[in-house]
Amino acid sequence: MSEELIPETPEQETEENEAAEPIKQRKNGLYPGVSDELAENMKSGWADTELHDLAPIPQAEHTAARRAALSARFPGERLVIPAGNLKTRSNDTEYAFRASTEYAYLTGDQTQDGVLVLEPTGEQGHEATIYLLPRSNRENGEFWLDGQGELWVGRRHSLTEAEQLLGIPAKDVRELAAALTEATGPVRNVRGHDASIEAALTDKVTAERDEELRVYLSEARLVKDAFEISELEKACDATARGFEDVVKSLDKAEATSERFIEGTFFLRARIEGNDIGYGSICAAGPHATTLHWVRNDGAVRPGELLLLDAGVETNDLYTADVTRTLPINGTFSPLQRKIYDAVYEAQEAGIAAVKPGAAFRDFHDASQRVLAEKLVEWGLLGDLTVEKVLELGLQRRWTLHGTGHMLGMDVHDCAVARTEAYVDGILEPGVCLTVEPGLYFQADDLTVPEEYRGIGVRIEDDILVTEDGNRNLSDKLPRQADEVEAWMARLKG
Known part of the structure; x- marks a missing residue:
């Protein structure tokens, strides 16, 4: 560098x-x-690169509708939604920037230091302004002497270009903090993204009111619009190709480690999208029993299973979240297949429970019942009945986690929505969630037969609630055991 x-x-x-x-x-x-x-x-000799008559970004009409809904929810109040700033990784290097979900959702912009402000125009309505860094100044040397100047980090859009692309009037963000300091009237701010904005608003906001804004923006994403659904479809399709890449390169992973799998999937994510949507879980052998195994430094051995949990994030920041558990040598052993089939049956029951009018919890309960039945059938819970096991939650020793979550711009989308709107809510068309039951037998679990120990299986798909049921957005990847083996054999040649 x-x-x-x-x-x-x-x-x-x-x-x-x-x-x-x-x-x-x-x-x-x-x-x-x-x-x-x-x-x-350095002040002169540069061509005029201003772009003219730019078409709005594809989601501009959708972001306008989202801002209108936000305006209606908080009439007469100034609303401040920052993108966030660069974060230091080490010394003078930063992490790759990712705009806050709330800001990107309302603007379609991904610019660091950007801030969306909705100014009330009376008791009803707001005027939106997006505050951005303008093009680097060439007269004072900023563009080549500042570490964030355009010769160092690349060209930014001018404010005029940003207005055309986003459909929002744009101003210089360097003027915003002073303006907010002098502003009067009620204000709400999405906290945790921009310390300078929070400092400017320190005497004007309360934690309770700011949290109400954040909760609203989380709940607004529970039902996806047409643009969001198309992005999730795109993310799932790219993710399927990433899984195919991994299967084709399993021999190289066996010669190295889980990191070859991680790198292989990451390449697909960068080719077809912005990034991975979360840290890839590339868990081979007993690592598959660790729910969030992201060290990815273990051996990949024939005869064991690979639990791959990974998702491509699109350039517009929507992520897939898919898991497949694959036999590394291409064929399940009898015990691996028995456990895999149990999880597959549980997932089938869970997916069937996803439909408009159903409770959010229904798919979890359906999947857990199947897994409890299997555990009782295998003799792992003594002579207890399935009903008693579910009453006491004893199946959770091996099922461990909830069966799914909302999905969208965040892998665990809508995370601060109220319990009554999310976990205790009712599904409706446009909701997208994961269904991901699993069974995990820890390597040191003395309560199960030795041959079970070290086996972990999870199957996860991204399910869209439709008017008449649901649609599996990640169905390009096989799930049934025979289909998985045939798919792997074909890819491996």
Whole structure:
């Protein structure tokens, strides 16, 4: 990675920075050494790259409708929704930026430091303004001397270009904090993304009121619009191709480690989308019994199972969340198949329970009942009845987690929605959720026969509630055991 210009001497640095003010300070505290001649030379000789007559981004009409609904929910109040800032990874390097879900949902923009402000226009209605960093200034050297200047990190859209793309009036974000400090009237802010905005609003907001805004924006995403559904379809299709890539390269993973699987899927995510939607779980052998195994540094051995839980995030930040448990050598052993078939049957029951008018909890209960029946049938719970096992929750020693969650821009979407709107809510068309039962027999679990220990199986699909039932968005990947083996054999050639 390149560094910014470093001065030849401290004396030269001081003199030349006085001549070339204003020049931004480097992250490590030094100033670049710049002659008057170079500073003047860098001001000119650049072509006009302003873009004109840009078409709005595809989701612009949808983000406008989302802002209108938000405006109606909080009349007469100023609403502030930040994108967030870069976060330091180590020293002077940052993590890749990902805009806050609330901001991207309402604007379609993914720009760091951006802020959406809805100004009340009276008791009813708001005027939306998006505050962004404009193009880097070429007169004062900002574009090439600042570490976030465009010659370092790439061209930004001008404010005019942003207005055309997003359909929202745009202003310079560097003016916003001062304006908010002087503003009067009720304000709500989505916290946790931009410390400078929170500092400007510190005497104007309350945690309770801000949380109401965050909860509303979480619940607004429970039902997906047409654009969101198309993005989730795109994410699932790309994810299926990523799983195919993994199967084709399992021999290379056997020669290295789970990290080859992780890297293989990541390549697909970067080719077809923005990133992975969450840390990929590439759990081979007994690692499959660890629910969130993301170290991905273990051996990949023939005869064992690979639990792959991964999802592509699209360029518009919608993620799939899919799990398949695969026999590494392409064929399930009899015991592996028995456990796999039990989970498949539980998933089938769960998916069947996903429909409009059903309670959110229904698919979990349906899947858990099947798994409890299997555990009783296998003699792992003594002479207890299925009803008693479910009453006491004893199946959870091996099922461990809930059977699914909402899905969308976040892998665990709508996470701060109220219990009555989510977990205790009723499904309706447009809801997208995962159905992902599993059985996990820990390697050190002495309550099960030795041959069970170290086997973990989960099957997960992304299910859209439709007007007359549901649709499996990730059905391009096989689920039934025979189909999985045939699919793997075909891919492996």
